[in-house]
Amino acid sequence: MNPPTNDGVCLDAVTFGYGPTTVVRDVSLTVPAGKLLALLGPSGCGKTTLLKLLGGYLAPSVGRVFLRERDVTALPPEARNAGTVFQNYALFPHLTARQNVAFGLEVRRMARAVRDRRVDDMLDRVGLSAEERDRKPARLSGGQQQRVALARALVIEPDVLLLDEPLANLDRHLRDQLRTELRTLQRQTGVTAVLVTHDQEEALAVSDLIGVMAAGRVLQVGAPADVYDRPRTPFVAKFLGAANLLPGKVVESSAEFVMIRPEHCVLNSESWRWTWPGRVAGVTFLGADRLVDVACDNGLSLRIRSRATASISISDPVTVGVLETHLWPIPDADPPEVA
16 A cells, blocks of 8 residues: 555554454554544454554554554554543543643653643643642542543644543443533544544444444444445444344345334334334333334334334234335445354
């Protein structure tokens, strides 16, 4: 591969393993400058390893890593100008929040007046109060520590921001709040970012691009709506959310499965062209919505997501309506190690 013309992040046929165990398999992907890529996949799929390869904490067995068109494959972390936020934040316990954020600039021997202005500006951006800035990590909440870790990573003006499940240790309400703040801050700074997560909703909410991983491979990369609505393999379809996979063969296509999302199925709409009668096999209440599992008379099992209005009970007879425009033929099979 020639050096990329993209000034963001580029992985060129990267493979990494421990002895005979391959953890990352022949990964090539590009993140345009200023965009946020969410690497999504189950535990052990290789997404954190891929992040470490970008940061220089691991060296690929095969392939090359580029940051802003610079081949950094052989460079250690300190020579890559990458800002990293770890899952446990990795703050220095003996330093205050302000000192933690200033640390990277001190290592770069930045003039104190310039350094102090940049630190204060970044702490303003992440919303840390004057009192909180002089506290050590043990006296900060989880959300405050996350803000300090993010400020420390961004204050050095990195070529890439690497985020290793930075919200995983927070409660749901705070996680939702901070992911919005994280996305806003990433857009304001214009930094290229790679976020590792196993949370499908988080990935869909914050990213410009999603890369779905399994067994060390990146199965698909694309805009969130594209990957969600048009998955390339059965694994991608199921991992990004509830999916009805209907077996069969599509005319003039090699697809073996057709997908329809639960929100694109409708109960008791017999006027639709495609309808299947059946009985309710299960109901899950989700507040405003509910998930209804239907055992169809033709042997198919379908899940429908609908508004929780009319009462529905187990064994009730129902008809499932499907719009053919929402059917998506899955074009590729999963790799053997994923299936």
